[in-house]
Amino acid sequence: MTDFAATRDAFHLPDGLTYLDGNSLGPMPRHAADRVAAMMRDEWAGMLISGWNRAGWYVQPRKVGDRIARLIGAGEGQVIMGDTLSIKVFQAVSAALRMRPDRRVILSDSGNFPSDLYVAQGLAETVGAELRVVAPEEVAAHITPDLAVLMLTEVDYRTGRRHDMAALTAAAHEAGALTVWDLAHSAGAVDVDLLGAGADFAVGCTYKYLNGGPGAPAFIWVHPDHAETVRPCLQGWMGHAQPFAFDQGYAPAPGIERMRVGTPPVIALAALDAALDVWEGVDMATLRARSIELSEAFIAGVEAACPELVLHSPRDPAQRGSQVGFRHPQAxxxxxxxxxxxxxxxxxxxxxxxxxxxxxxxxxxxxxxxxEVLAGVLRQGLWDRPEHHRRAAVT
Amino acid sequence: MTDFAATRDAFHLPDGLTYLDGNSLGPMPRHAADRVAAMMRDEWAGMLISGWNRAGWYVQPRKVGDRIARLIGAGEGQVIMGDTLSIKVFQAVSAALRMRPDRRVILSDSGNFPSDLYVAQGLAETVGAELRVVAPEEVAAHITPDLAVLMLTEVDYRTGRRHDMAALTAAAHEAGALTVWDLAHSAGAVDVDLLGAGADFAVGCTYKYLNGGPGAPAFIWVHPDHAETVRPCLQGWMGHAQPFAFDQGYAPAPGIERMRVGTPPVIALAALDAALDVWEGVDMATLRARSIELSEAFIAGVEAACPELVLHSPRDPAQRGSQVGFRHPQAxxxxxxxxxxxxxxxxxxxxxxxxxxxxxxxxxxxxxxxxEVLAGVLRQGLWDRPEHHRRAAVT
Structure with missing residues (x-):
């Protein structure tokens, strides 16, 4: 059994704060600061350039990727770290497009995170493809035989609505298309099963439920059936078969290593690696059950105490990720x-x-x-004060 | 006058080590570890999601970029941080190609860092362009009217040969082409003058002479004449005019901000920002003079003491960056x-x-x-021992 009291204790949570925004930025694991300090002192300062081999910086994107693989239903050697999620979306969709050279349509939905849509739009304009965006509930009906890539975020960043990855992947394959799944709001939040669903590509960030820190590196997964043949469009030296031969021509590294691009973010990977320690031994089915328990209790509590709020998430927990949205005109x-x-x-x-x-x-x-606090704020109209109406750049 | 004894003292340099590999990975500034520890404790742990505004994470890529701008002859608000150098090369070349839709040729040279060539090759294959690679000394002769982009690294990573940025940029413009300059071995090493040379795009990394740490974020500069019209191919939400409006369609942010892509690497930027403190007050002309003094003394010393070594760098310091190469069959x-x-x-x-x-x-x-040590190693044949012949993955 996963001991959630122990995992909670592994985080620095400011006194008196109820933090329900880990789907935007996870809190700091207590030992992450020490790990990063040690890395900087013992490895960067102490080893200098030799850290690439002696401290294992070079292989770190793969080792950290292996730790995430278990959390998303992927196998060892199938996940690699680097860049940001937007870059990984570009990399996955562009690679998928190259695998379907006679098709030019990318299908996505309006519940996708806007950055994914911007990336696909930029790619489509660059290579002469077409991005189609439909409502989330209409995705299945729009999987047509002209589709090259189905690009979806599994869990909607606003509503928490969770797509049926296995069913939509099967439908895409039936139509001859490939799938790219963004796991931004899934990894560490729900029981993802990439291999079971037969997905083709998956990408995700690590600063939300995985608690890697602000701007932590992203990950990409490629199904093993494609990993040895996929040809990345972002061809960087770290994804070369022999990066240190300094050949002038590109030759892809074996397997997932080819999805590396430039020099890995070593300091950030140290923080993320520390954060992944907390996941050791966590059973994902238990985690999912706990997530449902928490969100069901929250929905029931809010609906009983705050009648003016309208549930903006699916009522069926099987169709939700690990977040809940409510609508209010003065949200x-x-x-x-x-x-x-x-x-x-x-x-x-x-x-x-x-x-x-x-x-x-x-x-x-x-x-x-x-x-309790939400009910109080609404009951007493505490939100209707000038200081709460300023609009700042928030994330 | 720049006080080089003081700047040297700002770095952690292991006792007994003579470190001439700062062009691969700069050493750690002493205060960088404290800065990162404070950032993690006070900002990430202490502010959580509110750090984006309260700690200024959101504007950090621009603020750090402004500090680098001064070192490369650029103006305020013209440089933005993020991603890796390979990604920034892709971004610059793809944007330049979009500005010359009737031309499809990218010209580079065989002295360019291989990753730049791989990136350009991947881009060319994706968009249907052509990458031409010629010898460094033949670049000028190959600037033809079919050229869309001239993509060069100013200082050769092996020989240290420095291109004449102003002359080649003028020739490219004469032919109707745009220039992309990679400053990997220039930024912090030589007196770069992007605005003076009239360059169009520039990119660079910050883990070499700028000492930002292993895998530190890259930078991109766009000439102010292009900054309001250039259309990036990598369209991420952080480069959107209103990232937090969550519009479905992409609209570029004003100026250089549009070259942002995904969430910035906050922890890594804290380390880099600390490293840039050491550059405060450093005069780039004085730095360049010091670099020439050091490399001239090294060449003279080696040529006097090690006759078997062949200089692999230009003899004229005006044609060199801040590194020196020597060839040896058993290098x-x-x-x-x-x-x-x-x-x-x-x-x-x-x-x-x-x-x-x-x-x-x-x-x-x-x-x-x-x-002295090099001469001793060669004189005594110390290199010819089994333990020195193992080939590992080094950078």
Missing amino acids: YAVMQALIAQGVVGDFRAPDVLRFGFAPLYNDMEDVARAV | YAVMQALIAQGVVGDFRAPDVLRFGFAPLYNDMEDVARAV
């Missing part, structure tokens, strides 16, 4: 008032209050306090 | 023997010993010791 001001009272969620335009439940450290006390 | 083993004696340079295939001179911390004592 921005309500969230500011909540934050002022020490309950941190997120506002997402135009009118969504978003609450993430990270089973590693959120517990039923967090749920109870969030419900 | 790999020679470098291993040098490292065993505490003199750290670099081997570059097939037969080059590479020594970088970082004026911020290298001094004439380093030069004298390197010459």
